Amino acid sequence: MNSAVISALANDPVNNTDQKSIIDSIINENRTRPGATMVILNEVQSQIGFISESMQSYIAQTLRVPVSTIHGVVSFYSFFTTQPRGKHTIKFCMGTACYVGGTPQLIEKAKQALGIDMGQTTPDGKITLEVCRCVGACSQAPVIVVDDETLGRVKPSKFPQVVRQCQE
Amino acid sequence: MKYFRSHILVCKDPDCIHKGAHEVMDALQDELVAEGLINEIQVLETSRIGNCWNGPEMMVYPEGIHYTNLTVDDIPYLVEEHFLKGRIATRFVEPEKSVKDEELGAPKSKEIRVVLRNCGKIDPENIEDYIAEDGYAALGKALTEMSPTQVIETVLASGLRGRGGAGFPAARKWSFVAAKQGSDKFLICNADEGDPGAFMNRRVLESDPHAVLEGMIIAAYAAGIKQGYIYCRAEYPIAVKTLNIAINQARAMGLLGKDILGSGFDFDLEVRMGAGAFVCGEETALMASIEGKRGEPRPRPPFPADSGLWGKPSNVNNVETYANVPQIILKGADWYASMGNEKSKGTKTFAIAGDVNNTGLIEVPFGISLREIVFDVCGGIKDGKQFKAIQTGGPMGGCLPASQLDLPMDYESMTAAGSMMGSGGLIVMDEDTCMVDIARFFMEFTQDESCGKCTPCRVGTRRILEILNRICEGKGRHGDIETLELLCKEIKSTSLCGLGQGAPTPVESTLKHFREEYEAHIFQKKCPAKVCKSLISYEIQPDICTGCTVCSRNCPVEAINGERRQAHKIDPDVCVRCGICMQVCNFNAIIVN
Ligand SMILES: Cc1cc2nc3c(=O)[nH]c(=O)nc-3n(C[C@H](O)[C@H](O)[C@H](O)COP(=O)(O)O)c2cc1C
Numbered sequence: 130m131n132s133a134v135i136s137a138l139a140n141d142p143v144n145n146t147d148q149k150s151i152i153d154s155i156i157n158e159n160r161t162r163p164g165a166t167m168v169i170l171n172e173v174q175s176q177i178g179f180i181s182e183s184m185q186s187y188i189a190q191t192l193r194v195p196v197s198t199i200h201g202v203v204s205f206y207s208f209f210t211t212q213p214r215g216k217h218t219i220k221f222c223m224g225t226a227c228y229v230g231g232t233p234q235l236i237e238k239a240k241q242a243l244g245i246d247m248g249q250t251t252p253d254g255k256i257t258l259e260v261c262r263c264v265g266a267c268s269q270a271p272v273i274v275v276d277d278e279t280l281g282r283v284k285p286s287k288f289p290q291v292v293r294q295c296q297e
Numbered sequence: 298m299k300y301f302r303s304h305i306l307v308c309k310d311p312d313c314i315h316k317g318a319h320e321v322m323d324a325l326q327d328e329l330v331a332e333g334l335i336n337e338i339q340v341l342e343t344s345r346i347g348n349c350w351n352g353p354e355m356m357v358y359p360e361g362i363h364y365t366n367l368t369v370d371d372i373p374y375l376v377e378e379h380f381l382k383g384r385i386a387t388r389f390v391e392p393e394k395s396v397k398d399e400e401l402g403a404p405k406s407k408e409i410r411v412v413l414r415n416c417g418k419i420d421p422e423n424i425e426d427y428i429a430e431d432g433y434a435a436l437g438k439a440l441t442e443m444s445p446t447q448v449i450e451t452v453l454a455s456g457l458r459g460r461g462g463a464g465f466p467a468a469r470k471w472s473f474v475a476a477k478q479g480s481d482k483f484l485i486c487n488a489d490e491g492d493p494g495a496f497m498n499r500r501v502l503e504s505d506p507h508a509v510l511e512g513m514i515i516a517a518y519a520a521g522i523k524q525g526y527i528y529c530r531a532e533y534p535i536a537v538k539t540l541n542i543a544i545n546q547a548r549a550m551g552l553l554g555k556d557i558l559g560s561g562f563d564f565d566l567e568v569r570m571g572a573g574a575f576v577c578g579e580e581t582a583l584m585a586s587i588e589g590k591r592g593e594p595r596p597r598p599p600f601p602a603d604s605g606l607w608g609k610p611s612n613v614n615n616v617e618t619y620a621n622v623p624q625i626i627l628k629g630a631d632w633y634a635s636m637g638n639e640k641s642k643g644t645k646t647f648a649i650a651g652d653v654n655n656t657g658l659i660e661v662p663f664g665i666s667l668r669e670i671v672f673d674v675c676g677g678i679k680d681g682k683q684f685k686a687i688q689t690g691g692p693m694g695g696c697l698p699a700s701q702l703d704l705p706m707d708y709e710s711m712t713a714a715g716s717m718m719g720s721g722g723l724i725v726m727d728e729d730t731c732m733v734d735i736a737r738f739f740m741e742f743t744q745d746e747s748c749g750k751c752t753p754c755r756v757g758t759r760r761i762l763e764i765l766n767r768i769c770e771g772k773g774r775h776g777d778i779e780t781l782e783l784l785c786k787e788i789k790s791t792s793l794c795g796l797g798q799g800a801p802t803p804v805e806s807t808l809k810h811f812r813e814e815y816e817a818h819i820f821q822k823k824c825p826a827k828v829c830k831s832l833i834s835y836e837i838q839p840d841i842c843t844g845c846t847v848c849s850r851n852c853p854v855e856a857i858n859g860e861r862r863q864a865h866k867i868d869p870d871v872c873v874r875c876g877i878c879m880q881v882c883n884f885n886a887i888i889v890n
Pocket residue numbers: 458459460461462463464465467487488489490491492575576577578579580581613614615616618720794795796
């Protein structure tokens with residue numbers, strides 16, 4: 130195994146006592162609920178931030194279901210990610226109103242400003258760029274979501290300011 | 298309970314937050330503390346007091362004064378005038394906008410608020426506020442004075458149809474489930490609102506969650522159901538939070554759980570969250586998702602009423618469908634049926650986005666014309682431009698041109714015109730919109746969201762998208778239009794679920810109403826609206842350019858050259874036609890060819 134793989138494994142939440150106990154308690158709290166898989170995966174995604182392959186196997190083992198079932202669910206829904214995101218996530222709404230309202234231009238600007246593509250994370254691990262579906266703030270188009278905060282009427286010229294706030 | 302002499306509700310919708318609602322609320326609290334009023338006056342968050350057009354806004358009760366256009370600097374004056382001197386600070390009050398009669402709205406605006414009646418008026422996190430507005434009175438009436446059959450008959454007579462898109466009579470569905478033996482049945486509220494451009498359900502869930510709960514409990518009583526689920530999309534975390542608070546409060550008051558209001562009827566509810574898959578709005582996919590599986594739809598029949606969640610009889614309705622129910626029970630079927638037109642009764646909420654002056658949320662009676670919505674309720678097209686099309690029904694709906702503006706807004710008329718009612722997102726487009734590009738955009742959406750289970754939808758949407766991409770790139774060929782028409786027809790008739798069956802609608806409707814735009818792209822290699830990147834070029838007019846360098850500094854690909862104070866030039870080989878330069882230019886020196 131090369132060193133990158135070894136360090137990735139060492140950093141995996143299933144090998145980290147704190148994070149593993151979070152996963153365990155999520156599973157224990159929810160496993161008897163009907164339709165537990167979705168509830169557990171949603172919780173793990175929101176508390177740990179991603180669901181790696183080894184986490185998927187671990188959850189599958191504990192729930193006594195095939196890994197393929199868990200993987201099937203994780204890969205179906207766009208909210209589940211298998212890799213950690215950056216410290217901050219900037220999502221660009223690509224709903225109709227925002228598309229018409231200028232998200233494509235904003236994305237060009239963002240890619241230029243950060244030198245990464247959509248779906249990628251900056252090398253310093255600070256910012257991840259993503260596109261997302263309509264967030265229901267259409268009258269504010271174009272809309273971006275920085276972590277949990279929704280920002281509306283974002284002009285390309287305002288974008289560097291958003292980046293600066295994330296980098297602080 | 299602590300007693301407050303006044304309550305201030307501050308709107309915390311994205312629109313208002315954007316304009317500084319957080320800061321205004323902080324300033325307000327600081328000022329009340331400074332004046333020693335904080336124990337007498339309570340500051341609460343709410344959503345949508347007005348239309349967020351004049352945010353930040355707030356509402357002061359018990360007086361019912363609606364203050365708008367506030368800034369942090371106005372707060373000390375406002376607190377002094379209103380709360381110390383007891384005078385209305387008139388300069389922040391919109392004179393003609395009377396908010397006293399929320400329920401019927403000002404006649405001029407053509408709005409009637411049934412579903413939105415409490416929005417912004419009550420604190421969504423306080424069940425007592427809801428009860429003060431006749432909340433849970435309908436539940437009491439249903440449980441004590443009416444039999445389940447009477448509830449079904451009343452709702453049937455009101456003409457209430459499903460607001461999720463298809464418009465099936467709500468109570469008819471309940472009666473199917475009611476006819477099933479046993480108590481292993483489920484009631485589901487579809488709060489997946491996946492249509493881009495639609496946010497009516499979110500607003501109701503965030504500002505009047507108890508109306509949805511009450512409607513659900515009544516429906517459960519009518520259909521003899523003991524367990525319910527609300528499936529809410531992951532994009533709406535505030536709605537999930539508000540719902541959970543509401544459910545806990547209702548449970549604490551004995552309005553959910555065992556023996557509701559001493560009637561012997563049991564019902565409980567749980568919120569389940571989606572995880573970002575549009576197809577989960579389709580009822581069979583939604584149930585698969587609640588079961589913890591991939592959200593893939595399955596063929597119907599069997600319909601959910603026969604075999605739904607975990608194979609048990611289930612009833613699925615939209616948020617707005619349920620939110621209408623308490624009012625119908627309370628005010629009667631005749632009252633409800635008096636609104637709307639022949640086949641579509643009551644009111645409908647719409648989320649308006651796009652190029653109109655007033656975007657936001659409205660609630661109007663069915664049967665109102667599209668023209669009235671666009672030009673009367675929403676104040677016409679922005680910047681004095683021309684109306685071009687209105688998109689109804691989301692990604693499975695269609696685009697209607699100006700010639701169809703006099704159509705009444707109801708289920709049948711929309712379908713007949715080649716679009717659909719959908720859940721209520723309306724996007725108004727002006728002359729600068731390219732209809733081929735819009736069709737391509739929707740195809741990209743459905744292609745991406747197709748779950749992949751059935752071939753016509755998975756492969757067919759991709760083929761359509763490829764052709765549309767080609768046309769937009771100026772590589773359209775003879776015969777493309779015919780191929781598109783054929784593909785649309787095939788996909789429509791052979792797809793498994795509503796997603797595939799509806800996916801071709803945007804293409805079909807634009808082909809029908811804007812065929813000449815397709816032809817211009819294909820045969821003349823021109824984009825009449827000057828949108829499609831490959832068919833346009835940007836040019837700086839040297840006599841207008843002041844050489845301020847703003848464009849060259851903002852160009853993502855460094856395609857613009859020129860000395861400061863000298864006219865700049867765009868290198869067409871480097872330019873990616875993103876249009877940023879045109880947006881940032883302060884002198885309108887940049888034109889599109
Ligand atoms: C692809 C697809 C997406 C849908 N999305 C939604 C949705 O977001 N919300 C909704 O209420 N209904 C949606 N529906 C309709 C539901 O399948 C179902 O008809 C509806 O929830 C029934 O409720 P109603 O009778 O109250 O309208 C969707 C249907 C399809 C085919």
